[in-house]
Amino acid sequence: MEELIIELKEKIIEALNLEEMTPEEIEDDAPLFGEGLGLDSIDALELIVLLEKNYGIKLANPAEGKAIFKSVATIADYVSKNRKK
């Protein structure tokens, strides 16, 4: 899990162009949207692409993303349970 979390942080930084951030700066449980990192709906769509590209997970409805993308920890949890690659 620890490894997956670091991998996810790196991929998120790359996909969302968070050039100035390092994986260490993103806390596992910190909220990614709104008050936390300040991501928005377009980032959510990029995260959906990220899940499909890297883990073969397809989300049909962007609304599903809400619970999954709460924090890096929730993404890691979802990925570990649903990954196809």
Add this chain to the structure above:
Amino acid sequence: MKNVVITGEGIVSAIGCDKASVLKSLLEGRTGIGEMKHLRSSHHELPVGEVDLSNDEMRQMLGIGPEVLISRSSLMGLIAIRQALVDSGELRTESLEFATAIPEAERVILISGTTVGGMDLTEEYFDSFEKSDDHLDCLRIHDCGSSTKQMAEMMGFADCATLSTACSSAANALILGANLIKTGQADVVVAGGTEALTRFHLNGFHALMILDEQPCRPFDEGRAGLNLGEGAAFVVMESEEHARQRGAEIHAWLSGYGNACDAFHQTASSENGEGAYLAMKEALEMAQLSPSQIDYVNAHGTGTPNNDASESAALKRIFEDKMPRVSSTKSFTGHTTSASGSIESVICLLAMQHHFVPANLGWQHQMAEGITPTMGETNCKVEHVMCNSFGFGGNDSSLVFSRSEECGVRSEKCLRQNSSTSEAAKSMTTMIELSRVEITSEDQLSEIREFVKPLEARRMGKIMKSSLLSSLKALKQAGIETPDAIITATSLGCLEFSENLLRQLSENGEQMLSPTWFMQSTHNTIGSNIAIRTHCHGYNVTYTQEKKSLEWALRDAQILLATGKAKTVLVGLHEEVTPFWNSLLRRTENGELRTERYDYPPSDYNIYSTAMVLTCGK
């Protein structure tokens, strides 16, 4: 100031390729949305509103041989333009006699709204560009301005302009047309829009996850997105005086129009529909109509959860408890994006002429906080109609058409009161430049940090950064926080992200495309980004007309200043190129295409921005 009337209409859409067949489909409640037939895409699960004509069939209708390189958008556009001219009695012959179709004595200008331009050809041949020169010719008609110019030259128009504000492009084309007529700069204008389906934007909308796999259900509680459509529609606009002089039949008056910016988000509309509300309010005010006089609203109504909620909120703010009949005819045609403003205007004109209101197909369940659309009515009075078109980035426009002369008289009266307006319009030479900032190198872009947090700038491509930075600096120099209007000029638009998306399509196929790249591939993303940062809800349009893009932007700024619609206007010319694009241009006849078509960026620059704050003498 002159009254603007409509004297001819032409339409090509999924529910018919002329006015009569569109009328029939509307009255019969027959949708044109169905399985893809002409677009070569793997996404057959996505229903679309296609024009049921192949490119070859359209060439045949127009008498255009295979030796002429022409995009699907232009083919549809030419058919609609020809119909409109024939309808208004302006075309000399029924057959398309290229270059002599329009009587020489008239200063007829073609104004088209498009975002796709020649993208259908570019995406078809993109893979071949690296290897061979065989299809490089299609770059000549790739950009929106070139594709309009091709139509204009074929038909013999005196001049042309292209508006590219995504899904409100055609509505803004009609607004420019009206302003040119009112200020005496044109006798007759043919205005509208054309947009063919492409893999590029089908996949782009798909990446934004706003396409429904079922036929769309605008304003329904269970709505789940839009269906893309394609088509073209153009109207012949002229001053009432001109129409009467030549004995033309007046079909309707364009009695009011409004353009405002939501200035909220690149792809989402605000909760209270501020931009939509402001556009509708302005249109009603210009028409001097009270909301209760509107008999029908053709809503933007895309069928996405966000649009329909936001538009409902805006409609309720305008009409309160006197909601007129509202429907979205995108349930018939699909969302024809840049052409939707004119396609739906023609539908409104048909409704007025034939005393009916088209249905909002697919609606079943009342949406919470939503308006209740009409399921269609016949034999009803339709005197004044409103037609809404909203684009990405919150480029929102609303048009009001009136059937009776009454409103013409009314607006004349109102204009007499504002006689200074036309006086001002006559002497349109008093623009004063308060500031000007130029950016010519990528090195300068790091200065953006002074104005925008890194988190907020991280998604911006270089043209987004240079346009925003030059604009914010120019505004700062002029001592203005929020301009009254923002007018953007760009001949090529967001070339880098468009190229990225084309490359992704070519490498990955039609899957897992970046929503960010698509979102920043439309021309109007530049101007709306500036509006969001400067909280500017005022007039906001984007011109793309090769070397003349800036000229048109300045001309429009002059109209705004002269007619008192704005006191300060931010005008910018923004261009970017990529190494790949430059290499392609170098291969086309020794780079001749570049100097012929584009001024900027100069060949050794990758980025060029110039932003200026303009005001009028007073």
